[in-house]
Amino acid sequence: MVQLEADEIMRLTVKVADPKIVSTTGCERLQVIPIIGGTFTGKEIHGNVVPGGADWNTTQSDDVSHVFAKYLLETDDGEFIAIENEGLLGAESETRIKTKPVFRADTTGQYSHLNYGVYVGELMATPNVANSVDIVIYKLR
Numbered sequence: 001m002v003q004l005e006a007d008e009i010m011r012l013t014v015k016v017a018d019p020k021i022v023s024t025t026g027c028e029r030l031q032v033i034p035i036i037g038g039t040f041t042g043k044e045i046h047g048n049v050v051p052g053g054a055d056w057n058t059t060q061s062d063d064v065s066h067v068f069a070k071y072l073l074e075t076d077d078g079e080f081i082a083i084e085n086e087g088l089l090g091a092e093s094e095t096r097i098k099t100k101p102v103f104r105a106d107t108t109g110q111y112s113h114l115n116y117g118v119y120v121g122e123l124m125a126t127p128n129v130a131n132s133v134d135i136v137i138y139k140l141r
Contacts, residue, residue, distance in 0.1 A: 006120065006138035013126060014038040014049050014071075014133050019057070027061045035071045038132075045111065047075040065089040067097055067123070081105045081114060085121060085135070097123040101137055 017034040024030075038049035053071025060066075066088055073081040087099030099121035103114035118140040126132035 005141045007141065008042075008136060009119075009139050010040055010042040010045060010135075010137045012038060012040040012049060012135040012137070014135060016055070016131050016133065018131070029059045031057050031059075033057060033069075035069065040073060045075060047073055047077075050074050050080075065097075067099070075111065077110070079106060079109050079111055081111055085123075087121070087123065095124055099123055099135070 014035055015037045017036050019031040019033045022030040033055040035053035036051045050072040055067055055069035058066045069085045071083055082104040083101055085099045085101040087097045089097045101119045101121050105111040105114045119137055121135055121137040123133055123135045126134045
């Protein structure tokens with residue numbers, strides 16, 4: 001069996017507003033969760049989550065949830081990084097969502113390396129804080 005190795009590159013705490021229920025059908029429910037701010041830190045990167053993104057979350061009748069968040073990071077040195085983070089949550093007993101983030105950074109900027117590689121993430125509710133999630137992102141070696 002092959003053992004994959006990864007390096008932690010970033011931790012985010014993302015503040016969200018209450019979900020907006022868009023629709024409920026016989027087999028699926030769509031809700032949009034507005035992203036209203038937050039912070040992120042890493043070994044050589046830190047800054048803020050820019051308000052205005054959202055997570056488009058669908059839950060099927062078999063309790064499988066699909067998350068697709070699109071938002072913007074602003075580093076403390078003024079660069080913007082777009083991120084799309086998609087994942088699935090199976091059973092209701094699971095508390096962590098596994099995700100596959102994709103970054104888009106300025107190809108001539110300090111964080112252009114984020115445009116390349118394979119990333120995985122883990123999302124969970126921030127302990128003891130309402131309307132907040134924690135995300136840890138790793139880059140596979």
